[in-house]
Amino acid sequence: MNNHIAVDIGASSGRLVRGTLQEGILSLEELHRFNNSFSEQEGSCFWDIDYLFEQIIIGLQKAKALGIPACTLGIDTWAVDYVLLDAEGHRIQEVYAYRDRRTDLLMEEVAKQFSPQSIYEKTGIQQLSFNTLYQLYAHSDEELAKADQILLVPDYLYYRLTGHTINEVTNASTTQLLNLDTQEFDADLLSFLNIKREQFATLTEPGTVLGTLDKSLLQQYDLPECQLICVATHDTASAVLGAPLKEGSAYISSGTWSLLGVERTEPLNTMKAMQANYTNEWGAYGTYRFLKNVMGLWLIQEVRRLLNDRYSFAELAELAQVEEGFRSLIPCNAPRFLNPTNMIDEIRNACAESGQPIPETPGQLARCIFDSLALSYLTYLQELEELTESQIEGLQIVGGGANNRLLCQLTANAIGREVKAGPTEATALGNIVVQMISTGSIADIIEARAIIEQSFEITSYFPQTITHFDNILSRWKDL
Secondary structure (H helix, E strand, O other): OOOEEEEEEOOOEEEEEEEEEEOOEEEEEEEEEEEOOOEEEOOEEEEOHHHHHHHHHHHHHHHHHOOOOEEEEEEEEOOOOEEEEOOOOOEOOOEEOOOOHHHOOHHHHHHOOOOHHHHHHHHOOOOOOOOHHHHHHHOOHHHHHHOOEEEEHHHHHHHHHHOOOOEEHHHHHHHOOEEOOOOEEOHHHHHHHOOOHHHOOOEEOOOOEEEEOOHHHHHHOOOOEEEEEOOOOEHHHHHHHOOOOOOOEEEEEEOOOEEEEEEEOOOOOOHHHHHOOOEEEEOOOOOEEEEEEEOOOHHHHHHHHHOOOOOOHHHHHHHHHOOOOOOOOOOOOOHHHOOOOOHHHHHHHHHHHOOOOOOOOHHHHHHHHHHHHHHHHHHHHHHHHHHHOOOOOEEEEEOHHHHOHHHHHHHHHHHOOOEEEOOOOHHHHHHHHHHHHHHOOOOOHHHHHHHHHHHOOOEEEOOOOOOOHHHHHHHHHHO
């Protein structure tokens, strides 16, 4: 079989992409694209999970109409958000979005009962207010007691397609409930939440064959014959698999979030790593993603939305290109930028409060964001080197941010090292190569990355001198 379809759903959009391998070259074809966003209902933020399932069905119908009679299929999405199912397999509650504010103050409350040091020692996962641990702590006890199964979003979509329940490991690790030593859900943390182990499904590794589409779907819709394969369902895990990493390189999976880290074969859950808020998310094939969450392109996505989408992302980058560099800077990872009422106002207020020029125009706002992201990457790259006690030779940027030439060049300038940008479709590629490895089309991830490197354009950016960089860094550190 040489038709492999990735269902790749991010926080702002989703798509179905077909991958085919011919004479050592991997090709992608987008079959269906759709928007995604959460909505507010009575003061809470929810995803429309039924809409996402419907879009998968529409994409598969398009695949069949294009002459694809059979395929393998894998699903990846964002992390941490979950679905509660009752004993009949029905959804108990709408799916909370991680930017919902119900967990804003819960880390301190939980810390009074379960020390952050103990949680990190057990799980190696960074403290973020939206981690599943805190979301479940905030959830209604009555609804949790009714839950027969707790599935993360991609697990639930697999369930809707096959009727089988799983908890895929790369995404399950982001719950902050998996124990690094036992490689299972941590009994103490489950007890703390008053949740039973059997409320979670079997931990499932990427590459596991899950079976075929539910017969009722084939009767209801004109769909290809699909063999569903469990991929690395956390989109960052798939993106890292799709990155042609070299020894000594770090990566940034650049999208709504910028995930900056290195791939390791062992976790690094020291107290220094905890204090710097680095995480050890599980990867495919016995790896760990030791990384830092940076607010990422969410900042410019919100600015663009508030400008009524009258500029494309490319146009905003062009406007930023001609603006004065490092005029105004913001600390990208400050909680105020997680989900503000108005991102433009929040950026302007932050600049005003720190005595900097206020960015007024779209170009100035974009330049403020890109400059600040580049300096964030420098800061966290230096932290990464210190924590891992290793020299990082270069940086591979994958995902949508690899298309932003200005940001890539600014990053190379800031870190003083070569930046390789691409492939932009790393997440879909990582999804697809796991399917290919599972079916025997590709031997292993080493071969997969070599195929990706020769199949897709990778652009190199070399560092250029930044005038008065010491002064800029001094201002940056004072924010």
